[in-house]
Amino acid sequence: MTTIQVPIKSDVINDKDGKMASILDFPATYPAGVNQILDAAKDNDSVEVNINSGGGDVDAASEIYSELKNASQPVTVNILGMAGSSASIIAMAGDKINIAPTARIIIHKASVSDVQGNSDDLQGLVNMLSSTDSAIANIYRDRTGQDKTAIAKMMTQTTQFNADEAVENHFADEVMFENNKAPQLTNSLNDIFSDKSVDKFYKIYKKAKQYDEIQTNREKHKKSETLTDKKRAIFMQNI
Structure with a gap:
């Protein structure tokens, strides 16, 4: 039995951007890359997802979440630094979610950049964002068992959970190294391509x-x- 390591330690981007990052040897997390790792796993293996990412593309994160949920192997998620924005969506795919004492989970509503167009275009974007927020809230609700209205309020306020708060609110199951001295981990949010x-x-x-x-x-x-x-x-x- 082998433990397959899936690193989520960079911006979450789509496959097109991921191919470019691979060519340039830039660190990146994208669906095809994760799927390639999972395809190498055997039925009796286990999957360990190590997260320290500020998030990125929501659709790419959703695809990675689905890949992990569909894995036939047990999936353990370790939040080592930050599971921010769409990286927190990926974290919810774990059958068990561990979080380091110094780590954080950050949830908020979806947003868009480089917006332009007429009122109809902008209304379409509003509808799309509302639908996206609802879908994300469903993922958090299903994992935590909390009321969707309460989850939506947390997202509106951009809520940050430390390790204890994440466990208390059921975004994680266990704090890692509770009886040991934990390493200090840092991270920052970066722009994606x-x-x-x-x-x-x-x-x-x-x-x-x-x-x-x-x-x-x-x-x-x-x-x-x-x-x-x-x-x-x-x-x-x-x-």
């Missing part, structure tokens, strides 16, 4: 890749010419 910067990156990356292919073909052509010249020289020496 914007769609514009991601699209710009892929354009530059495509051009760079094309340039590399051209250079490679040139090198192959040079090697071919050099080999031909050598063959000609050998032939001339032997006639």
Whole structure:
């Protein structure tokens, strides 16, 4: 039996952004990456999710939550530093949730950035955000057993739970290292990639890749010419 480690220790982003982060060797948490780890798990293995993240993309977090809930193996979540924003959604997937004495869980309502459009567009965004908040509240409600109205109020107020409060409110089951000296952990919230910067990156990356292919073909052509010249020289020496 093996314990499969799933690290959630960076921004939660979608698969497109995750592919870019992987190319650049940037730390990132995205659904395809988590799913790849879970696919390697055997039926008799266990899964341990270690979280220290300020969150990020709600849809990506929701997908990771679903992947963990659908895992056939038992899932233990360890909140080591911060389970903030959408990272707290992922945390709720654990069959057992442990939290370090210095760790925190932060819940709040969903938001959008780079908003523009007319009144109909903005009303559509309001409806989308309300629906998203309701879906997130359902996840917290199902895990904690608390009333959804109470959960919604906590999200509106942007509520932060320390370890004891998280256990008291059933967002976690147990405080880790209760009888030991716990390490001091710190973290900060970071901005995630914007769609514009991601699209710009892929354009530059495509051009760079094309340039590399051209250079490679040139090198192959040079090697071919050099080999031909050598063959000609050998032939001339032997006639």
